Amino acid sequence: MKSCSTPLMPSKGILRSIIPMATDNYLFEIAVEGGDLSRCQPGQFVELWIPGVGEAPISVCSARVGSTIELCVRRVGRVTNALFQMQEGDWVGLRGPYGNGFPLEEYRGKDLCMIAGGLGVAPIRSLCQYVLSHREDFGKLILVYGMRHSIDLLFRQECMILLRRRDIDVFIGAEEVEGPQLPPISAQLGRVTDMLRMAAVTPDHQIAVCGPPVMYKYVVDELFKKDVPSSNIWLSLERHMKCGVGKCGHCYVGGRFTCKDGPVFRLSDLRFLPEVIESEEVSVE
Ligand SMILES: Cc1cc2nc3c(=O)[nH]c(=O)nc-3n(C[C@H](O)[C@H](O)[C@H](O)COP(=O)(O)OP(=O)(O)OC[C@H]3O[C@@H](n4cnc5c(N)ncnc54)[C@H](O)[C@@H]3O)c2cc1C
Ligand code: FES
Missing domain, CATH: 3.40.50.80 (Nucleotide-binding domain of ferredoxin-NADP reductase (FNR) module)
Known part of the structure; x- marks a missing residue:
């Protein structure tokens, strides 16, 4: 895995904290290793990759994205179910940010x-x-x-x-x-x-x-x-x-x-x- 994300190559992210917000809705704080998601704008999204499972687009959830990014995820299917099985310290892939965002x-x-x-x-x-x-x-x-x-x-x-x-x-x-x-x-x-x-x-x-x-x-x-x-x-x-x-x-x-x-x-x-x-x-x- 590359240390910095290119358009299709994910960066490595470590789950730093997992906070339940409501039934089947968790907030994931992810420390991004080597990637640069600091240019994320409100309304853009990232592709979240769970190794061996797949990818899903998830909105950037906080305005300030530095070495960590926050994603609020609802458990609905394959990728999100796999994410909800993970623990703090586990790693995922992230690529992006993508899309135009709010003007x-x-x-x-x-x-x-x-x-x-x-x-x-x-x-x-x-x-x-x-x-x-x-x-x-x-x-x-x-x-x-x-x-x-x-x-x-x-x-x-x-x-x-x-x-x-x-x-x-x-x-x-x-x-x-x-x-x-x-x-x-x-x-x-x-x-x-x-x-x-x-x-x-x-x-x-x-x-x-x-x-x-x-x-x-x-x-x-x-x-x-x-x-x-x-x-x-x-x-x-x-x-x-x-x-x-x-x-x-x-x-x-x-x-x-x-x-x-x-x-x-x-x-x-x-x-x-x-x-x-x-x-x-x-x-x-
Ligand atoms: C720009 C953008 C931003 C998004 N932001 C967020 C976000 O911030 N947080 C968030 O939680 N989600 C977000 N989503 C939605 C998220 O990407 C989807 O819910 C995604 O499908 C989850 O992936 P999954 O593999 O867990 O679910 P999937 O396995 O893809 O399932 C998703 C839904 O589709 C149904 N489904 C799956 N396969 C089939 C099938 N063959 N036939 C019929 N129905 C099927 C499932 O029952 C489920 O309800 C965003 C989507 C977009 C496009
Ligand atoms: S998701 Fe592939 S063209 Fe938009």
Whole structure:
């Protein structure tokens, strides 16, 4: 294995810490040996390789990537199951960063609303950390984070801290609140769209969205009700990927490689891709 990642050659990463966040959702801090992932931008992803098992694209989850990188992973299939069997000190492969990431230059100087559904909070966390660490470069900030069940809340402590800040409006809620783990901040019952309705989003806001595809139609409809133009709305899309670098064609849809041209797309550029937001009814400008 090379000491520094080339486009298709992984760097070696040692699992430094493994933190359970919710059922089947763990945060992995990985020390990268010899690689240089320091140029990771919020919204980009890496290909995580488990030797003998395979690879999966995973979003960069923190704004600052130095000698370590944080990945928030949900256990769903072969690669992620294998990762969840591993222990601190075990090694994995990482290549990247890949993809375009959120358009930080476009956002700079403007009001920004970040919207996360479920595990979509992973890349949104990295964006949120970035804008808060460059707070003076941005206008009004809004964070909307929704999940199905309150017990699925990720980054609980960080959410508590965010809720206490005065320089960002934070809306966190769950469709169902249940169980002894009920966090006080999830007393808010409702969907992402219910919270979005309460948020003071204006047509001038830039919008960053990441969540399950089925959420996008409803979020976009709500944003249109607030007269936000589709040119201000940026969606992070998820497709099946293999190579991550525009070579294998697995993620090719509507003339675009999601891995290379995305995964973040401006909604006004998606008019030929209605299927990617799982709606034929969403009319983009
Ligand atoms: C840009 C991007 C960023 C991502 N970021 C993250 C992240 O930060 N964290 C995270 O946890 N995930 C993330 N994902 C999703 C992750 O890459 C996928 O869940 C990936 O498939 C996991 O790999 P796996 O081998 O564990 O699962 P797989 O074995 O590929 O299974 C994934 C899902 O597909 C189903 N499936 C698998 N094979 C079949 C089949 N033959 N027929 C029908 N269904 C099948 C499985 O049941 C499972 O639900 C991201 C994806 C993209 C594209
Ligand atoms: S994943 Fe291979 S072309 Fe995009």
